[in-house]
Amino acid sequence: MTTRVALFTTCLVDQLFPQVARSTVRVLERVGATVIVPRGQTCCGQLAFNDGFWHEARAIARRHLRVFADADAVVVPSGSCVAMIRHFYPGLFQDDPETSSLAAEVGARTYELSEFLATRLGLTDVGATSHARVTYLASCHGYRGLGLLEQPLRLLRAVRGLEYVPLPRADECCGFGGAFAVKMAPLSGAMLRAKVAAVRETGAAVVTGTDVSCLMHLGGGLAREGTSVRAMHLAEILAGEGAAG
Amino acid sequence: MTTVGRDQSPIEFVDAARRALDDPAFQANLGGAVRTFRANRGRVLQGLAEWETWREQARAIKAHTLAHLDHYLERFDRSVRAAGGRVHWAADAAEANRIIGGLARRHGVRRIVKSKSSTTEEIELNPVLERAGIEVTETDLGELIVQLAREAPVHFVGPAIHKSASEVGALFAETIGGPRTDSPEALTRAARGYLRERFLGAEMGISGVNFGVAETGTLVVFENEGNGRMVTALPRVHVAVMGMEKIVPTLASLAVMLRVLPLSATGGRMAEYVSLLNGPRRAGEADGPDELHVVVLDNGRSRILADPEVRESLQCIRCGACLNVCPVYERVGGHAYGSIYSGPIGAVLTPLYQGLERAGALPFASSLCGYCAEVCPVKIDLPRLLLVMRRRAAAAGEAVTAVEQLGIRLYAWVASSERRWRWGGRLLRAMLRPFVRGEWIHRLPGPGDAWTRYRDFPAPPAASFLDTLGDPTGRDARRGG
Numbered sequence: 001m002t003t004r005v006a007l008f009t010t011c012l013v014d015q016l017f018p019q020v021a022r023s024t025v026r027v028l029e030r031v032g033a034t035v036i037v038p039r040g041q042t043c044c045g046q047l048a049f050n051d052g053f054w055h056e057a058r059a060i061a062r063r064h065l066r067v068f069a070d071a072d073a074v075v076v077p078s079g080s081c082v083a084m085i086r087h088f089y090p091g092l093f094q095d096d097p098e099t100s101s102l103a104a105e106v107g108a109r110t111y112e113l114s115e116f117l118a119t120r121l122g123l124t125d126v127g128a129t130s131h132a133r134v135t136y137l138a139s140c141h142g143y144r145g146l147g148l149l150e151q152p153l154r155l156l157r158a159v160r161g162l163e164y165v166p167l168p169r170a171d172e173c174c175g176f177g178g179a180f181a182v183k184m185a186p187l188s189g190a191m192l193r194a195k196v197a198a199v200r201e202t203g204a205a206v207v208t209g210t211d212v213s214c215l216m217h218l219g220g221g222l223a224r225e226g227t228s229v230r231a232m233h234l235a236e237i238l239a240g241e242g243a244a245g
Numbered sequence: 246m247t248t249v250g251r252d253q254s255p256i257e258f259v260d261a262a263r264r265a266l267d268d269p270a271f272q273a274n275l276g277g278a279v280r281t282f283r284a285n286r287g288r289v290l291q292g293l294a295e296w297e298t299w300r301e302q303a304r305a306i307k308a309h310t311l312a313h314l315d316h317y318l319e320r321f322d323r324s325v326r327a328a329g330g331r332v333h334w335a336a337d338a339a340e341a342n343r344i345i346g347g348l349a350r351r352h353g354v355r356r357i358v359k360s361k362s363s364t365t366e367e368i369e370l371n372p373v374l375e376r377a378g379i380e381v382t383e384t385d386l387g388e389l390i391v392q393l394a395r396e397a398p399v400h401f402v403g404p405a406i407h408k409s410a411s412e413v414g415a416l417f418a419e420t421i422g423g424p425r426t427d428s429p430e431a432l433t434r435a436a437r438g439y440l441r442e443r444f445l446g447a448e449m450g451i452s453g454v455n456f457g458v459a460e461t462g463t464l465v466v467f468e469n470e471g472n473g474r475m476v477t478a479l480p481r482v483h484v485a486v487m488g489m490e491k492i493v494p495t496l497a498s499l500a501v502m503l504r505v506l507p508l509s510a511t512g513g514r515m516a517e518y519v520s521l522l523n524g525p526r527r528a529g530e531a532d533g534p535d536e537l538h539v540v541v542l543d544n545g546r547s548r549i550l551a552d553p554e555v556r557e558s559l560q561c562i563r564c565g566a567c568l569n570v571c572p573v574y575e576r577v578g579g580h581a582y583g584s585i586y587s588g589p590i591g592a593v594l595t596p597l598y599q600g601l602e603r604a605g606a607l608p609f610a611s612s613l614c615g616y617c618a619e620v621c622p623v624k625i626d627l628p629r630l631l632l633v634m635r636r637r638a639a640a641a642g643e644a645v646t647a648v649e650q651l652g653i654r655l656y657a658w659v660a661s662s663e664r665r666w667r668w669g670g671r672l673l674r675a676m677l678r679p680f681v682r683g684e685w686i687h688r689l690p691g692p693g694d695a696w697t698r699y700r701d702f703p704a705p706p707a708a709s710f711l712d713t714l715g716d717p718t719g720r721d722a723r724r725g726g
Binding site for chain 1 (some may be wrong): 262263365572577610613616636637638646649663670673674699701702706710
C-alpha cells in the first residue's frame with residue numbers, strides 16, 4: 001500500500017528553513033509514502049489571525065483550502081499550523097457554511113508530521129540514526145492544541161544512538177507567540193531566557209521540536225547566549241541528518 | 246489606590262511590564278508565590294480522578310445559570326427578602342457606590358471593616374467612602390498590606406504576593422507601629438492586634454460574595470483567615486457586594502463549587518472558612534448583623550451576557566488559577582493590567598468592562614500558550630476569547646500600529662499569490678543578507694530590532710523550498726532535494 005500525502009511546507013519552513021521541508025519529504029518517503037507538493041501553497045494565515053486581522057486571515061485560509069481540497073492526507077511540519085487549520089478555520093468561516101464544512105474536512109485530513117507517523121501510520125522507528133544528546137521542546141499549540149507529546153517522544157526515543165533527556169519545566173511556554181515576540185518583546189525575551197536556562201540544565205547538544213517558529217526563537221536565544229546548543233526540527237533528526245540545522 | 250475617580254488613560258502594558266521585569270525583588274516575590282500556588286494545585290490534582298467530571302459540572306452549572314440569569318436573579322431577590330435581607334440593583338459602579346455611601350450615611354457609620362472583594366475594587370469603593378470621612382479598613386492580611394502601602398492588589402486571591410516579609414515588616418513599622426521583623430508570625434500578630442479593635446468598633450462590614458444561591462438567598466463567602474466571618478457577623482450592618490454573574494441556582498449546585506474553587510485557587514482541598522449567610526440575625530440568634538444589604542452589580546455584565554461570542558467570560562469564579570499558570574502574569578503581576586482583574590481573564594474582562602480605547606493592549610499580552618484554558622475550573626476558552634478581543638481591537642484600530650496594519654495587509658496580499666509569495670520571499674531574504682554574520686544575524690534595524698534585541702535571527706537560505714522545486718506555473722511537483 002502506498003500512502004499519498006500532500007506536503008504543506010508552511011511559510012517559515014519554505015522561506016527560512018527549506019532543509020526542514022527536505023527532511024520531512026525524506027522521512028515520509030523512507031516510510032513508503034508518496035509525497036506531492038501542491039502548487040500555489042503559501043501560508044495558513046495564522047500570523048494575521050492571531051494578530052486580530054481575521055479578514056486577511058480568511059483570504060489566506062480560503063486559498064489554502066482550495067490548494068489542499070483534494071488531498072487524501074496533508075502532512076505539515078508544524079503543530080501550530082495544524083492547530084490553526086483544524087481548530088480555527090471552521091470558526092473563521094462560521095458565516096459561510098460551505099467553506100466551514102470544507103475547512104472541517106481538510107482539518108480532519110491534516111496532520112502534524114509526528115502525529116502522521118506515530119498515530120496515523122502507527123510507526124515507532126522510522127530508521128533514523130543520531131549520536132546527539134537531545135532534549136525536546138513541547139510547543140504549546142502542538143502540546144495543548146493537538147495533544148502532541150507521546151508521538152514525537154516515541155519517534156525520538158527510537159532513533160538509534162540518540163540520548164533523550166527531558167526538558168525541565170516543560171509545561172512553560174518559550175515565549176515565541178507569533179507577533180507577541182515583537183509586540184511584547186521584553187516579555188518574550190524574559191520567557192526565552194527561562195527556556196534557554198532549562199535547555200542548558202539538560203546538557204543537551206540539540207533541542208528539537210515540532211515547530212520551527214519556537215525553535216527559531218529558542219535557537220536564536222541559545223546563540224545569543226553563546227551556547228553551542230543547536231535547535232533542530234524533529235524532521236531533521238528523523239531524517240538522520242544529525243549535523244544539519 | 247490613591248487616585249480619585251477612574252483612570253481613563255490607556256493602559257500602557259508594555260511599559261508596565263518592562264518596569265516589572267527590571268525589578269528583581271518583585272520578580273522573585275511574585276514568581277515564587279505564583280509557582281507555589283501552581284505546584285500546590287498540581288500536587289493535589291495529581292491522581293484526582295474526579296477532576297475533569299467536576300470541571301464539566303462546574304462549567305455546566307455556570308453556563309446554565311447565565312443562560313437563565315433573569316430568572317435566577319429574580320428568584321435570588323425573593324429569597325434574600327424572605328430571609329430578611331434587602332437587594333439593591335446597581336447598573337454601574339457609580340450607582341453601587343451611591344447605594345453603599347447612602348447606607349453608611351443613614352446608619353451614621355464612621356468605621357467600616359471589609360473582607361477581600363474584587364468587586365469592590367472594580368467599583369473603586371474605598372476612595373468614595375474615604376471622601377465621605379469614613380475610616381475603611383481592609384481585614385484580609387494581604388489586602389491590608391496593599392491598603393497600607395497605598396497600592397492596588399497584585400492578584401485577586403493573594404493581593405500582596407509581590408511583597409516579601411521584610412518589606413511588610415518595614416511597612417507595618419511605618420504605618421501601624423508594628424515590629425520591624427520578617428517573621429510572618431510576628432507580622433500576623435501585629436496585624437491581628439491592629440484589626441481586632443477595628444472589628445469591634447466598626448458599624449458596618451462590607452464583604453464580597455463568591456456565590457449567591459438563588460433558591461435560598463444564601464450568600465457564600467470563601468476565605469482563609471476568619472476575617473470574613475468577623476466582617477459579616479460583628480458590625481450592625483452587613484453590605485455584600487456581588488457581581489450579578491455570581492448566582493448559582495441551588496445549594497446542591499454549590500457542592501461542586503466548594504471543591505473546584507479552593508483546589509484551583511491554592512490547591513486547598515477545602516477553603517479554611519466557608520460561610521453560608523442567610524439573612525440578618527434572627528430573634529434568639531447570638532450573632533449576625535441587624536441589617537443585611539446585597540448590592541447586585543451590573544457594570545457592563547448584562548452587555549457581555551447579550552454578546553454570545555464572549556458570554557462565557559462571565560463563568561469566571563475568580564479562583565486565580567489562570568493567573569498562576571500564565572507566563573506573562575508571572576512576570577508582570579496584576580498592576581500592569583490596570584484593573585483588579587489581571588492575567589488572562591483580566592485581559593478579556595477589562596477591555597469588555599472598560600472599553601478597547603483604554604484596555605485594547607491587554608488581549609495581546611499573551612503568547613496564546615493555552616495553559617490558562619487547561620486549568621480553568623469552569624472551562625473558559627481563554628485563548629479563543631483573547632483572539633476575539635484582538636479581532637475587536639484591530640477592527641477598532643486599538644493597540645495595532647499603522648505600520649503593523651500595513652504589514653499584515655501586505656503579507657496577506659503577498660500570500661494570496663504564489664508568484665508574489667516567491668518574489669516577496671526573495672526580496673526579504675535579499676534584504677536580510679547584508680546583516681548576516683556567519684550563521685546568524687545579530688542586529689537588525691527598524692522593526693527587526695524588536696527581534697534581535699532579545700535573540701539572534703537565522704541567516705536566510707539561498708533559496709526557498711518552493712523555489713528549489715522550480716517553475717511555479719507547473720503542475721504539482723514531486724519533491725526537490
